[in-house]
Amino acid sequence: MTDTPIFQLENVGVDYPLPSARKGDVAGVVGLDGVDLTIPRSGLTVLAGPSGSGKSTLLRVLSLFQTPTRGRVVFEGTPVSSSPRRRRALRRDSIGLVFQTPTENLLPHLSVADNLHAAAQSARRRCDPAALLDRLGLGGTEQWRIGALSGGQQQRLAFACVLARGCPVVLADEPTSQLDDSSASHVLDAIALLQAEGVAVVASSHDERVLEQGSRVFRLRAGRVIEEENEP
Numbered sequence: 001m002t003d004t005p006i007f008q009l010e011n012v013g014v015d016y017p018l019p020s021a022r023k024g025d026v027a028g029v030v031g032l033d034g035v036d037l038t039i040p041r042s043g044l045t046v047l048a049g050p051s052g053s054g055k056s057t058l059l060r061v062l063s064l065f066q067t068p069t070r071g072r073v074v075f076e077g078t079p080v081s082s083s084p085r086r087r088r089a090l091r092r093d094s095i096g097l098v099f100q101t102p103t104e105n106l107l108p109h110l111s112v113a114d115n116l117h118a119a120a121q122s123a124r125r126r127c128d129p130a131a132l133l134d135r136l137g138l139g140g141t142e143q144w145r146i147g148a149l150s151g152g153q154q155q156r157l158a159f160a161c162v163l164a165r166g167c168p169v170v171l172a173d174e175p176t177s178q179l180d181d182s183s184a185s186h187v188l189d190a191i192a193l194l195q196a197e198g199v200a201v202v203a204s205s206h207d208e209r210v211l212e213q214g215s216r217v218f219r220l221r222a223g224r225v226i227e228e229e230n231e232p
């Protein structure tokens, strides 16, 4: 394993068009503004900050779903290509994102077990649904419909689907936002196991339980990183 950072962002900015924008308008909403940061491979990196500060935007940029308006993203020492095909291949093989809205990770017409199989197959892998579900406290739900799961159960299944892909980088957008202490502990344990396996984990969160487990915390405000705290 090398010491090359997993991500380096250089002066990254994202502008969104104003909801009322017309063609040719230049004013926009700031998603990210001049973000410079380095994320090491080891440990849990947490993105914190108030609602609207840019956490989800930053995770979408890191996951290569979103191309920034400005700046450069370097993944494992190599600048990320602008080619959609190459970005898709990197996403498929290397980066898993648990979305803030869990249904974005799930296929509603498939059972719980088939969602896990589909996620594994998308990365050309196989998985053991029962073991993954047990790990997230969802044992016995293999044959359930997605619509029969509660919000918190869907959130944990979305996390399990990303685990099923076996990516070396896992990004999670507020992965405990809908969970009580006991359900959250399954996600926190799964994150700790990923860390022990050498998987790089970046999670956005307001949750003290996640912040406490973090090796470093980047605090965002209005699209900028205003503070970096590292574990003493």
Ligand SMILES: Nc1ncnc2c1ncn2[C@@H]1O[C@H](COP(=O)(O)OP(=O)(O)OP(=O)(O)O)[C@@H](O)[C@H]1O
Pocket: 016, 017, 029, 030, 031, 049, 050, 051, 052, 053, 054, 055, 056, 057, 058, 100
């Ligand atoms: N698709 C979009 N179109 C237009 N503006 C957007 C879009 N996505 C985000 N924004 C704007 O970008 C800014 C950052 O949003 P983002 O969702 O990244 O924040 P966040 O920190 O994840 O917030 P939350 O804690 O509420 O999830 C906000 O002002 C938001 O309105």
Ligand SMILES: [Mg+2]
Pocket: 055, 056, 057, 100, 173
């Ligand atoms: Mg968000």
